[in-house]
Amino acid sequence: GANGRGGHGSSCLHRIMFFCPAVFCRGFRRGNGFGSGCRLPVGSAKGPRCAFFWGNVGDPVSTPELLEIIKYLKDCKPDLVIGLNSNGGLKTALWWSKLGHLLDGPLDYCVFSIDGLEDTNHIYRRNVKWQKVMENAKAFLSTGASAHWDMLVFEHNHHQVEQCKALAKEMKFNWFRSKETDRWDIYPQSQIKPVQTYENVDYTDTTPDC
Numbered sequence: 001g002a003n004g005r006g007g008h009g010s011s012c013l014h015r016i017m018f019f020c021p022a023v024f025c026r027g028f029r030r031g032n033g034f035g036s037g038c039r040l041p042v043g044s045a046k047g048p049r050c051a052f053f054w055g056n057v058g059d060p061v062s063t064p065e066l067l068e069i070i071k072y073l074k075d076c077k078p079d080l081v082i083g084l085n086s087n088g089g090l091k092t093a094l095w096w097s098k099l100g101h102l103l104d105g106p107l108d109y110c111v112f113s114i115d116g117l118e119d120t121n122h123i124y125r126r127n128v129k130w131q132k133v134m135e136n137a138k139a140f141l142s143t144g145a146s147a148h149w150d151m152l153v154f155e156h157n158h159h160q161v162e163q164c165k166a167l168a169k170e171m172k173f174n175w176f177r178s179k180e181t182d183r184w185d186i187y188p189q190s191q192i193k194p195v196q197t198y199e200n201v202d203y204t205d206t207t208p209d210c
Helices: 066-076 093-102 130-141 159-172
Strands: 007-010 050-053 080-084 109-113 149-154 177-180
Touching: 007 066, 066 093, 093 130, 109 130, 130 149, 130 159, 130 177, 149 159
Parallel strands: 007 050, 050 080, 080 109, 109 149, 149 177
Antiparallel strands: none
């Protein structure tokens, strides 16, 4: 659906390939992919200005037709801004190179959700292989496409923020951001802990605090 800013967002996902314990969506759709026969109203002047593939319940890269979808959108509207979020652990370096060549607009981008280094990224991004992420990110970056490194900070990786920032700069990521998650009072996980101690909030308590 529309995101309220002239764009369209889609998880574009029907298969969960990896597991992140604090993912905020409790369910996921089942199906056979986006479908090459799907047609979106993007070519008209009143069509969307941007399209985002977030992957709220997994990773949009698992959609078999993703490259075809993006090419179709660009063919319909060459100035359409396309954004993508991924953990970078799926597909091959060649696939990511093709994606980079498709995201050739000045505002197009791909966010790589990388939460640490080789010894920590897999703790939250479970089943994601570090070497595969690095290979794919390098292939994407080699095309000159815009890549952002987005890092969730936990107790187990907070000491690596500066190292990750330095690696992102070395690899020529356009942007680096580290941030703490605020999902701990709703999705407690024994293996994943916040940097700081959080107090559980009783949302059923309606007693005024003033």
